[in-house]
Amino acid sequence: MWIEKYKPKSLGEVVGHEGLKSIVGKYIEQRDIPHFLFFGKPGTGKTLIAELVAKELLGGTNDNFIEMNASDDRTVEKVRKIVLNGIKHSTLNGKLRIILLDEADGLLVPAQEILRRPMEKSSKTRFIITANEVKSIIEAIKSRCMSFEFKGVNKEDMLRRLRFIRDNEHSTISDRELELIATNCNGDLRQAITELEKASMGDDNGAEIVKRYLQRG
Incomplete structure (x- = not known):
């Protein structure tokens, strides 16, 4: 799948989010983050950047990295088992421990509330929390975090990336068809890459993509 093949391997390879990358990069240089x-x-790109931050801080090892997707289990019991039990143990090599709570807006309020104390008291643990709906995150967590809003990739950056992938894959999708994909994916680069791959693999190449998008307009 092209979305995996062209997945960035470092923060510098991520498309867009220049301000965020600059700020987060400075913390990584200091070997610590809030x-x-x-x-x-x-x-x-929320989860992608969270994973890259952990990778660059921890040097590519997963020993001090804990990841939980809240959409899989939203309960207090699950948070206690994965998160609270995880931070009881010392970190390896004295490095930070990174806990990624993905789609944390899916956590029940009591499950979010038990994160307050470890976020304050654990000197070697840093939380990276992602959410689609920030209003579903309790104030006690928001006040303990440095927050960044992720917006869609702008059209120029998206087209630049799509052209690179198209040319690298020797696809015959035209610039016009790339424009339609970029416009209709509304800043979602992941969806745009998937649409490009689908169009490139079809017998009619990009014709069906063009037809479908023109019908929407």
Whole structure:
């Protein structure tokens, strides 16, 4: 799948989010970060950047990295099992421990509330929390995090990336068809890459993509 093949391997390779990358990059240089809250609509790179921050801080090892997707289990019991039990143990090599709570707006309020104390008291643990709907995150968590709103990738940056992938894959999708994909994916680069792959693999190449998008307009 092209979305995996062209997945950025470092913060510098991420398309867009220049201000965020600059700020977060400075913390990584210092080998420490605050708790982060990344929020915004799906497909804007929240989880990707969270994982890259952990990778660059921890040197590519997963030993001090804990990840939980709140959409899988929203309960207090799950948070206690994965998060609270995880921070009881010392970190390896004295490094930070990074806990990624993905789609945390899916957590029940009591499950969010038990995060307050470990976020304050654990000197070696940093939380990176992602959410589609920031209003579903309790104030006690928001006040303990440095927050960044993720917006869609702008059209110029998206087209630049789509052209690179098209040319690298020797696809015959035209610039006009790329324009239609970029316009209709509304800043969601992940969706745009998937649409480009689908159009490139079809027998009619991009014709069906063009037809479908023109019908929408």
